Amino acid sequence: MSRATSYHRPDTVERALALLTAGGNVALAGGTLLNADDDPTPVGMVDLQGLGLTSISVTDALIELGSMVTLHDLRRNGSIPPLVSNAAGAELPSTLRTLATVGGTVATGNPDSILLAALLAHSAEVQVAGPDGTGGAPLSNVLAAGGPCHGRLITAVSLTVGGTTAYEAVGRTPSDTPIVSATARRTDGLTTVALTGVAATPVLVDPADPTAGLEPAADFRGSTDYRLHLASVLTARVLASLDGGS
Ligand SMILES: Cc1cc2nc3c(=O)[nH]c(=O)nc-3n(C[C@H](O)[C@H](O)[C@H](O)COP(=O)(O)OP(=O)(O)OC[C@H]3O[C@@H](n4cnc5c(N)ncnc54)[C@H](O)[C@@H]3O)c2cc1C
Known part of the structure; x- marks a missing residue:
């Protein structure tokens, strides 16, 4: 019902x-x-x-996604950075990707979302409208707060472009949702690493100490210790990949 x-x-x-x-x-x-x-x-x-929140606007340094842009749109639009479009294409079944939106994904904050990790690596900022006007906040802050407050609306998500990226994951099968994944981006000498499967939402971590402060909840797919182990190993792999690729 x-x-x-x-x-x-x-x-x-x-x-x-x-x-x-x-x-x-x-x-x-x-x-x-x-x-x-x-x-x-x-x-x-x-x-x-x-509300007309479906546009994708592209400049040299920034891409702004209306909050009603779907995961299918992200996967198909040639301007979207590959890290983000590949992650969008790996979330949900294809029929649901034609419906699921960027704003809904941010508001949900699924801990296993590799799309959110890719957006974190691209320094995403979330535009939130409320009774007192519209303001921007880093995606990491919005996720840490558990999504937008009641009565507020995500209207857009912007990301910075460029840099070298890497992605590594371990799942029960190659097509299954990763137990833990690491997504990294290096731009202007600054390295960003985002992990899934280790906290209540995807999180940005210190590349030099990726498990600091983490205590992942155990489930049937992996214990706390196993997830921490994967976080270290996968971070080392993405960093090695960035070093090899730059
Ligand atoms: C079978 C199945 C598989 C799934 N697999 C995945 C997966 O692989 N990865 C993943 O991350 N999630 C997954 N999900 C969870 C969910 O479908 C996704 O997070 C999806 O992206 C949500 O987007 P939506 O646009 O459909 O949101 P909706 O279902 O419409 O809304 C979800 C929540 O977000 C709020 N919301 C939506 N848009 C806004 C906005 N603009 N401003 C403020 N609040 C808003 C809604 O009020 C609601 O609370 C799955 C769900 C199902 C049923």
């Missing part, structure tokens, strides 16, 4: 925010999680499709 008690399709961000600040309403983007969720709590759905 649908959990939706009402459906709204606003055509401006301001109207969407007014609906979201009203009690019991949530943003509906691609709906891949919201409609699959077993949570029985009834909600009003505020469909973001009418």
Whole structure:
């Protein structure tokens, strides 16, 4: 049974925010999680499709993705850095990639999302609109906060481009969601490493000490110690790959 008690399709961000600040309403983007969720709590759905947040704008140094850009769009658009488009193509089944959005992926903060790790490596910044206006925040901060606050809307995600990148992962099978993955990017002498599978969301780590402060939750795919071991090994591999490739 649908959990939706009402459906709204606003055509401006301001109207969407007014609906979201009203009690019991949530943003509906691609709906891949919201409609699959077993949570029985009834909600009003505020469909973001009418807001025109589907553009991909490209300059020499920056790419801005509207929050309703889908993972399928990311995979197919030739301007998207390969690290990001390859990661988008590895998330979810292909039918769901045509629905799932960049904004929904950021708001969800799935700990295993290699797309979020790729966006972290590309120094992504998230534009969030609220009753007090729109402001930008680093993706790492938005993830650490558990997503945007209630009543706020992700409108865009921008990333810096260029640099050398590397990706390594270990999963139960090559096509399975990685147990742990490491994504790295080096630009202007600065190396960034993002890991999945080691915290409540994908995280940026110190390349020289990648497991510092981490205590991954164990599950049927890997114990805490195994995940920490993979974090060290995979980080060493991506760093070696960057060294070899630069
Ligand atoms: C079978 C299956 C497989 C999945 N596999 C993966 C996977 O491989 N990797 C992965 O990361 N996730 C996975 N997911 C989880 C989820 O589908 C994805 O995170 C997806 O990208 C969510 O995007 P969406 O646009 O469909 O969001 P929705 O389902 O529409 O929304 C998800 C949440 O985000 C909020 N939200 C959406 N857009 C915004 C916005 N612009 N501003 C503020 N809040 C917003 C919604 O209110 C809701 O709480 C999977 C889910 C299913 C059902």
